[in-house]
Amino acid sequence: MSPSQARNLRLDLSRRHLLKAFGASAVTAFGLSFTAPLLAAPVFATYPFQLGIASGDPSSDGFVIWTRLAPDPLAMGYGMPAAAVEVEWEIGADSRFGDVVRRGTAIARPELGHAVHVEVDGLQPNRPYWYRFIAGRERSATGRAMTLAGVGQQLESVRFAVAGCQQYEQGYYTAHRHLAAQQPDFVFCYGDYIYENRSTRVWNSSAGPVENPRQHFGDELYSIDDYRRRYSQYKMDVDLQAAHAAAPWFVTWDDHEIDNNWVDLNEQDGTPAPIFALRRQMAMQAYYEHMPLRASSLPVGPAMQLYRRAVLGNLLDLNLLDTRQYRTDQVCGDRWGVPCDETRRAAEVLGERQHAWLANNLRRSDTKWKTLAQQIMVMDLDRDPGDGVTENLDSWAGYRQPRERLLKMVRELGQASTVILTGDEHQNFAGELHLDGKNPGDTPIATEFVATSISSGGDGVDQRSDTSAIQEVNPQLKFHNAQRGYVMCDVSHERWLTDFITLDQVSTRGGTARSRKKLVVEPGNPVLQPA
Template sequence: MNLPDSVSRRGLMFALGAGGVVLGSSRQALADPVFAEYPFQLGIAAGDPAPDGFVIWTRLAPRPLEIGHGMPSQPVPVKWEVASDRGFATVVQKGEAVARPELAHAVHVEITGLEPGRDYFYRFIAGTERTPSGRAKTAPAAGSAVAQARFGVLGCQAYEQGLYTGHRKIAGEDLDFVYCYGDYIYEGRGNRTYTGSGGTIENPRQHIGGECYSLDDYRRRYAQYKLDTDLQASHLAAAWYVTWDDHEIQNNWVSDQDPDEVPPEIFNLRRQAAAQAFYEHMPLRRSSFPRGAEMQLYRQASWGDLLDLNFLDTRQFRTNQPCNDGWATTCAGVSDPASQVLGEAQEQWLYRNLDRSRAHWKVLAQQIMVMDLDRKEGPETGYNLDTWAGYSIPRQRLLDRLRERRIGNTIVLTGDEHQNYAGELFRDSRNPDGAPIATEFVTTSMSSSGDGQDQRADGRRYLADNPFLKFNNAQRGYVVCDVTPERWQTEFKVLDKVSERGGTLTTRAKLAVASGDARIVAA
């Protein structure tokens, strides 16, 4: 049969494979499809583990980078299975979901009724096509005694600026879960080179298309990232807790404020497109479903009696950066009493969680540095205004709450900086008063900023000028946290290169915090 170019051969095969049935909106009309190309090219993922289950995700996209992603504008049935063994000899749950065109044929299934604290395996089936199996571990039972947890922290994975060797490495770590602090994608247009602190470098690969504004733009960008098999391996190995930072929408955005001063009502259209695409590609629960430009991303999870994990959103409710979002500077706006980082509702939610927590360790898993790091060379003080240091009143309010309520064993996990840092938190680090209140570990980027180096000149200066800062490194990689009731250990794992394949992974530092003492020591 000869077909005109305007007729999609792929779409015709889909219809013929469905027995000539046109897939409609009613469940009875859905029929198993036949795909001309493999539909699970974007992989699978699990997320938000709880004691009784987790979310499993996939998206049907036989032609991920094309408009329409190689799918008809119709709902499609997708079967799923969860087993207690990797070979699926014992399937403990199975069912069928609907991949809807309104959500780019993404599927989110919230699995419940599983046993706590054990490994499960999951997969999807559409027509005669099947995914590989992914692994996800349920959280321990609420309040149960947990002797140890081991989990990873990662983020900032600019596709253009480096390969995902770190994802392939972390897939072999045998982790309980992964926390992704954000910058899963970068929104900028394709560039042949990248110019940063180390000069101009040739990007090892390049974004497709221009800067992301529309829903189709963001969908195509996620598809390009998720086609990477190293990233897919990382998702297959463990369930992730995901949040966002700025590049999922626009560099340094907060609230309805675009750094390029686009009117808020226009910028919110971009936010809405970005929020939908983020949900479509992340293993998130229904509670995070976008409502216009907004998403409910701050949430809490527990790992038995060992960890209370508070996942924060430091973008959506923040007031605009002071001092015109300058670098290594300060101004009166830094001390504005009306400024917010979390927003009033999220801040009170966090305080309630901290007050009632009985876990050994209280975790603030978030995006921007809490340390008030002096970044200005010379005797004057200057901050990165896109960190908590640019918002001194909310920052002091948080640390005062921890100190006054005697909320010990608080660990802050941060990203965004494209460098590794470890430091001790004081209300005012220029005038430290007594013992540190909490501890912060900042995880470097997976690929953003290219290969990097062991330590930049500014990093050496930061260590000299900020006594509370105990470690700095400027290579790419990720962090592994080994936690027991007695000790928190953070292992900084770095790659010698991400500009080409074959990067070597090493442990750059192991740092520890003892229960009851926020000081950082060598492990």
């Protein structure tokens, strides 16, 4: 075979690959010249927006809009060639795009799994906008986003949701569909967006073996392709897509985005730090690829800037924290329910730099409310109703010195108007924060609302007997519930109202949502009251 014949064969094979993935016009769009009809853009063989769309990290003049091209999401290569693709985007002042106020073209690059992150600016504050993407002849669904009120601007109220812990195998995302119908101003996702474990038909719950209603694709996650496919499986859920399309999200992570109970370069199986750093790096890249984050959060090696701040007019100062990346390893083997005397050791949860950043934010804040949006419970609960004392070592209770530093800082700078938003527990909790939960003082320092899971833990029950016993010996705990759902916060200058929304079941589709409990806290008085 002559050199020219070999070259023609390679071109023909390349052309066949593109024709299979995108259709006849792809050969031109990807820079290959053939004797074929010349069209302006590729024609995809299947719909490329299988993973939906999202917006996030809103500011007073804009937000991020996100999508990822994946015609065949679970396949190797997810149905895309190893080439950059142009994606058009539009921002409308109305849902019909009768007034398109911004438009442009972004590049979906194979280095980032053909994800697109567009940072839109130049918009008006404190109002809704709508967005969509176009690739070739294909158009995405329409999403709704909101800009924030400008710093210092008079803002009467804000209404937002808190959600997370959405173990795909253990239930359906009915709560997300209900959340989407509420059209909140934004959503705070506290983490555990995916779970990294292998596919499991049977889940050994505390009540005995339970058959999972659906199953993960593949084994435990280690490579970038593993993490991409897991995110793809979650994002193909149309209820989750609806929640993303309904409002912008502020996202942070907890542990399962990488590995259960990881902190810093430590993980539960004792993997050497340099090896775990490689896994962490791949997991962080996949997280960025699938979240509506700004370029400032683009991972650099096994590190990612995820703590950040948003100020909503003169009403709310939202501090999003990272309680995993800078934390000291857990004590006593990180075992649940084991009394441990090492919790008072010198340790970090936020790390010195993040703690100083948070202190500076609180010191210069002049909003009515200060909020710490984070992952692990701050409330100091004795989880052994008997004679002993048992704590969750993967919460702030396992880190006594950092917890005291945090609460003393909040007491000094939070103006008694600080609310902490938490997840991770797979239960709803509401309580008041004291330096010593075993001997609470007369005046709480702050209030904490812990949002239950979207699906993790299965259907659950209204009141777990073990948690009821815990509440009896922990007077600072004012409410608990062990069903699935999410939290809605309705915040004004007069009061902060938290509504715990629960589902009767998630093991089958069509669960019924209800308002289980409403609690109120007033600025300057962090004592919980019934609504």
